[in-house]
Structures are given as structure tokens and as C-alpha cells.
Amino acid sequence: MTTPTSLVRATARGRRAEVLTSDQQAFGGPGPASPSGDAGAVALALDDVRVAFGNTVALDGVSFRCRPGTVHTVLGENGSGKSTLVKLVSGVLAPQRGAVSIGGQPLAPCTPWGAGKLGVATVFQEVLVAPTLSVEENVLLGQDRWTRRAQSRAVRRARVAEVLSEISTHPFDVTGPVGGLELVHQHQVAIARALLTDPAVLVLDESTAALDVSERDLLFDAVRRRMAQGTAVIFVSHRLDEVLTLSDEVSVLSSGRKVATLGHGDITEDRLLHLLNPEHHTP
Ligand SMILES: Nc1ncnc2c1ncn2[C@@H]1O[C@H](COP(=O)(O)OP(=O)(O)OP(=O)(O)O)[C@@H](O)[C@H]1O
Ligand SMILES: [Mg+2]
Numbered sequence: 001m002t003t004p005t006s007l008v009r010a011t012a013r014g015r016r017a018e019v020l021t022s023d024q025q026a027f028g029g030p031g032p033a034s035p036s037g038d039a040g041a042v043a044l045a046l047d048d049v050r051v052a053f054g055n056t057v058a059l060d061g062v063s064f065r066c067r068p069g070t071v072h073t074v075l076g077e078n079g080s081g082k083s084t085l086v087k088l089v090s091g092v093l094a095p096q097r098g099a100v101s102i103g104g105q106p107l108a109p110c111t112p113w114g115a116g117k118l119g120v121a122t123v124f125q126e127v128l129v130a131p132t133l134s135v136e137e138n139v140l141l142g143q144d145r146w147t148r149r150a151q152s153r154a155v156r157r158a159r160v161a162e163v164l165s166e167i168s169t170h171p172f173d174v175t176g177p178v179g180g181l182e183l184v185h186q187h188q189v190a191i192a193r194a195l196l197t198d199p200a201v202l203v204l205d206e207s208t209a210a211l212d213v214s215e216r217d218l219l220f221d222a223v224r225r226r227m228a229q230g231t232a233v234i235f236v237s238h239r240l241d242e243v244l245t246l247s248d249e250v251s252v253l254s255s256g257r258k259v260a261t262l263g264h265g266d267i268t269e270d271r272l273l274h275l276l277n278p279e280h281h282t283p
Contacts, residue, residue: 049098139193
């Protein structure tokens, strides 16, 4: 894993809000689980989950919680099980042991559709777009609940353009095919799809890897706006500066096991480096 030389320390505090705007009520999917003021609320819970691919144990005995309006980062070396955890939360994989629940409800059926119904929106590590469909069609892909609620095509198109402009300075032609875009802009289309419905749980798996700093910051602003409405964020990144900037909690995985979960006051560069590489870094 790479470690940046300059580390930014800033907190993502002071961002709470209690009500949804009328626009969010009109366009939201199932909506955020609850405002972040409820300290006991859990937006997402994994309990003692295990996933194996043949002889490879990708996750073993992992429990994990994320509260509404907070960011829980998942850190770990390549192959430590981060994307497997993401796929469990998103209903792409079912655990062979243990349970996944969203907003207090068991994830059943354990399918992407089931997770979407409970308000999970995921930006996967691999860019998932349909190259021959337009930007607009890609952002709206799988958003049937939302598109049914939107009044007209013009309203839908305006909302797609609005979400894209929240996270990108690129002048997207929403009617053009996604296959003609640079990879970074394809990635932004996938991000816009996840942000469109103001999800209860937003999952970002290495979503900043392709972005430059200014567009990364736009994404973080967009994420914080969702958090202020109660969205819980599962964040996967290799960049420690981002992790230190954004996280309320950090869980570190190693070979499919959870090594530790740090709360906000305990998240320091030294501690993270030690947890990631105990033999070579002493706090
Ligand atoms: N579909 C699959 N079939 C077989 N093995 C898999 C599959 N998916 C993941 N694995 C294995 O499970 C382990 C965890 O993989 P995972 O993709 O969750 O790691 P990761 O932490 O996301 O890694 P990276 O930082 O490279 O994205 C690895 O050993 C990987 O090779
Ligand atoms: Mg991964």
C-alpha cells in the first residue's frame, strides 16, 4: 500500500441536520435511516461474517457497525478483504456464516436489489457502467423507484446534471454514450448514480483513486452533505490523508480478520501505520 508523505488532519465534524428538504423527500430513495443525532442507531451491522472462495478465506469472524451520519473507513493491505466486505453490504455476496443488517433489518434477499431496497448505494472498485448507454441512462440505471417518482424526463435529466455537477467540473453531455468518456468521468457517472437517491448507506470502494485532488474534495463535500441528512458512509481508501480527514471510525482488516476498530479520538497516522504493519512501525 502507498503512504502519502503529507498528511492532512482535519475533522468532518459540525455537519448535522435534522430534517430532509422537500427536494430530498421528493427525490430520495428509501431515505437515510435516521438523523445522526441518535447515538444508539445503527445504519449497518455485520455480525461475525465469514466468506470463503474455495480455500481462500476472504473474511472470517468480522463484525462491523456504522452509525447514521458517520464515516466508517475500512483499511487494509491488498487482498485483506475490504471489497469482500463491500460486496456483503451491497448484497453481491451472501455470508457463509453470520448476518448482515441494514437499518436494523436483515438483508434478505441477499441480493443487490434487496440491499438497494434498504437504501444501500455502492460505488464498486471496478467501474460499473454500460458503455453503449447514455450518461443519463447510466446514472438512472436501477433507480426505478426514483424515476417513477420524478415528474417528467426534464426533471430527471435536470437532477442527473445537478448530481454530476456536484462532483465534477467536466461538462458532461448527458445524452452522449458513457463508452466515449475518459475512465475518470465514467467513474464519476458511477458515483453520481450512487449519490442520486441520497442513500441510507453509501459505500465508496476506492472511489477516490482515479480522482484529482479538486474533484476528490468535491466528492467529499457531496458526501458530507449526505451525512448531514443521516447517510452512513462506508469508505475504502489506501490514502491515509483521506482517511484521517474523513473518518469517524476506522476498522483495519488483515488477511480477512478485523485487527481493530478505532474511534474518532484514537485515529492517528501512527496508530494506523502500526495496525497496518505492526512489524515495521512502532507507534
Ligand atoms: N471472486 C473471487 N474468487 C476467488 N477469490 C477471491 C474472489 N474475490 C476475492 N477473492 C480473494 O479474497 C481475498 C480478499 O479479496 P478482496 O478483493 O476483498 O481484497 P481487498 O482488500 O479489496 O484488496 P484490494 O486492496 O486489492 O482491493 C483475496 O485473497 C482475493 O484474492
Ligand atoms: Mg478491493
